[in-house]
Amino acid sequence: MSLKLAVWDLDGTVVDSREMIQTAMEHAFRKSGFAEPSFDDTRKIVGLSLKTAIENLLPEADDTSVHQVFEDYKSSFVQLRADPNLKEPLYDGAMDLLSDMVADGWLMGVATGKSRQGLNHILEMHDLEKFFDTHWCADDGPGKPHPHMVKKNMDELGCFAQNTVMIGDATFDMQMARAANVHALGVSWGFGKTEELAEAGAHEVHHDFAGLRAGLYAFREKV
16 A cells, blocks of 8 residues: 555644634734624634735834734743643544555644744644654745645655545645645544635545544545
8 A cells, every 4th residue: 555644733633722723813903902802703804824814904003003912922922832721732632544445554744824833832742753753844944825735745755636625624735735636535523614615625624523524434445
């Protein structure tokens, strides 16, 4: 059997960061004098690199203002991580699926809009490093939906597009997967809605980890 590579998004796919991201964005906007974005506004930009995300949320703002919100968001996020009432838990079923896939011989990668610092924090906090053979983030080159991160995962691990699957919860994940010519599996428990993921190119959208597991192993057997 040829090598099979699963490339994972993190926020909204493996880790439930919805409350943390929204709270940090509200703090940053408020500190910089802008009206707080709604969760519906925020969820639509999750997955993009941070600067691009803020530019999308503040299309009329000048570069100085965007940079200030960018810095305020980063500092707010660090401060919020010290708040015991705010958590970034793993979704139920995530650890079991990752463990089983590694045991079954999958190659595993990450493609995330997080910074390298944010990525390392999540990997450390949940002891996830052991599951992944490589990981790529917003600091490493063009961000989502550009196919750069998926292609770097494939290049690093010697896998072809037809043997690679991207798992994510955002429209940008599905667009990135399609741009890289890999199989796109959407999940509906994070930031993207089912219909949005489908419109963005998802080959399938799953609603729990049991369904995702079935989709991944069906893909493995087909190719």
